[in-house]
Amino acid sequence: MEEKGQARDVQTDTFLAQIGNHQNPVTGSINTPIYFSTTYEHPTLGESTGYDYTRTKNPTREIVESALAILENGAVGLATSSGMSAIQLVFSQFPVGSQIVASRDLYGGSYRYFKELEKQGLYQFTYVEDEIGFEKAITDRTAAVFIETPTNPLMNEVSIEKVARLTKAYAAQLIVDNTFYTPLIQRPLELGADVVVHSATKYLGGHNDLLAGAVITRSKAVGEKLAYSLNTTGAVLSPFDCWLLIRGMKTLSLRMERHEKNAQAVVAFLTTHKQIKEVLYPGRGGMLSFKIKKQESIKAFLRNLSIFTFAESLGGVESLITYPTTQTHADIPEELRESYGLTADLLRISTGIEASEDLIADLQQALASLE
Numbered sequence: 251m252e253e254k255g256q257a258r259d260v261q262t263d264t265f266l267a268q269i270g271n272h273q274n275p276v277t278g279s280i281n282t283p284i285y286f287s288t289t290y291e292h293p294t295l296g297e298s299t300g301y302d303y304t305r306t307k308n309p310t311r312e313i314v315e316s317a318l319a320i321l322e323n324g325a326v327g328l329a330t331s332s333g334m335s336a337i338q339l340v341f342s343q344f345p346v347g348s349q350i351v352a353s354r355d356l357y358g359g360s361y362r363y364f365k366e367l368e369k370q371g372l373y374q375f376t377y378v379e380d381e382i383g384f385e386k387a388i389t390d391r392t393a394a395v396f397i398e399t400p401t402n403p404l405m406n407e408v409s410i411e412k413v414a415r416l417t418k419a420y421a422a423q424l425i426v427d428n429t430f431y432t433p434l435i436q437r438p439l440e441l442g443a444d445v446v447v448h449s450a451t452k453y454l455g456g457h458n459d460l461l462a463g464a465v466i467t468r469s470k471a472v473g474e475k476l477a478y479s480l481n482t483t484g485a486v487l488s489p490f491d492c493w494l495l496i497r498g499m500k501t502l503s504l505r506m507e508r509h510e511k512n513a514q515a516v517v518a519f520l521t522t523h524k525q526i527k528e529v530l531y532p533g534r535g536g537m538l539s540f541k542i543k544k545q546e547s548i549k550a551f552l553r554n555l556s557i558f559t560f561a562e563s564l565g566g567v568e569s570l571i572t573y574p575t576t577q578t579h580a581d582i583p584e585e586l587r588e589s590y591g592l593t594a595d596l597l598r599i600s601t602g603i604e605a606s607e608d609l610i611a612d613l614q615q616a617l618a619s620l621e
C-alpha cells in the first residue's frame with residue numbers, strides 16, 4: 251500500500267519496464283524477489299520491521315500496489331485475489347440501504363453480484379443506459395455510481411467527467427471499472443472518479459495465466475479504509491501472483507499498442523464485409539464487438555476459426571472471441587439483454603498481439619465458409 255522507492259518521475263514506458271527494480275540493495279537482483287514468508291520476526295517486544303503478517307503487508311505485494319497507484323495517479327493501490335473481489339471490497343464501504351446507480355451494459359459477473367446484493371436486501375440498484383440516464387438517476391440519496399466505459403460488450407463510451415460532475419454535486423462516490431482501457435488509455439481518477447477497479451486478470455496481467463484484481467483510490471482516507479477492510483476480510487493477491495502481475499505489467503505499453511493496432515485492422519476488415527451487420531468499436535483499445543447477419547451461422551463460424559480461440563475473457567496476448575449471450579453475459583435475462591442491444595447475433599473480440607494479417611485471414615476464411 252505504501253509507495254516505497256518508486257516515483258513517477260519518468261515516462262510511463264520506463265516506469266512500467268522497471269517496476270520493482272532497484273529494490274534490493276543487498277543483492278542488486280533485477281527481478282523483484284517473491285516473499286513467500288507468511289510471518290516476520292520481531293526485533294524485540296513492541297518493535298516490528300514494518301512487516302508482521304502477510305495478509306496485512308507483504309513486500310512483493312507492496313511493489314505491485316504502489317505501481318498500480320502510480321499508474322492510475324491515485325493515493326492508494328490494493329491488489330486483490332480477483333476482479334470480483336476488488337469490486338466486492340469497494341462495495342463493502344456502503345451501509346445497508348444505500349442506493350447505487352450503475353451502467354446498464356456491464357460485465358455479466360458484476361451484474362450478477364449486484365443482483366445478489368439486492369436479493370440480500372443490502373442495496374438498491376438503478377441501471378442507466380446513457381449520460382442523460384445518469385442525470386436523471388443520480389440524486390442526493392445516491393451513495394455511489396458504478397460505471398464501465400467503454401461499456402461491455404456494446405462499446406459505448408460514457409463521459410467520466412460528466413458523470414463525475416453529477417456525483418460531486420450529490421456527494422456520491424464514482425467508481426470506474428477501468429479493465430478495458432487500462433491506465434494507458436484512460437485515467438479515471440484524473441477525470442474526477444473516486445475509485446478505480448480492475449480485473450487485472452485481463453490487460454494488466456496480459457497473458458491469460460493469472461486471476462487478479464486491483465483497487466486504486468484518489469483519496470488516502472478512502473484507500474486506508476479499504477486497506478483496513480481488505481486486511482480484515484483477506485482477499486489479498488498471493489505473493490507469486492503479485493510477481494506474475496508485475497511481470498505482466500512490464501510489457502503493458504507494448505502490448506496495448508499492438509492490441510489497438512490489431513483491433514483497428516480487424517474493424518476495418520469487418521466493417522466492409524457483406525456478412526457483417528454492424529461493428530461496435532469506440533476507436534481506442536483492443537476490444538470490439540460485431541453483429542453477424544446470419545445469426546444461425548455463429549456456431550459454424552466459431553468452429554471454423556483457427557487462430558482466434560473461442561473462449562471467454564480478454565486482454566491477453568492471444569486473440570479471443572466470445573459469445574456474450576451464452577458466456578460472459580449469460581446471467582443477464584434474455585429479454586433484458588435484447589432490450590438494450592445485447593442481441594444474440596453479437597460476438598466480442600479481444601485482439602491479441604499476433605500479426606494482423608493472420609487475424610484477418612482467419613476471419614476471412616471462417617466467414618467465406620458460411621456462404
Ligand SMILES: *Cc1c(COP(=O)(O)O)cnc(C)c1O
Pocket residue numbers: 332333334335357359360398402427429430448449450451452461462463
Ligand atoms: C473479467 C472482468 C471482471 C471480473 O474480474 P475477475 O478477475 O474475473 O474476477 C470485472 N470487470 C470486467 C470489465 C471484466 O472484464
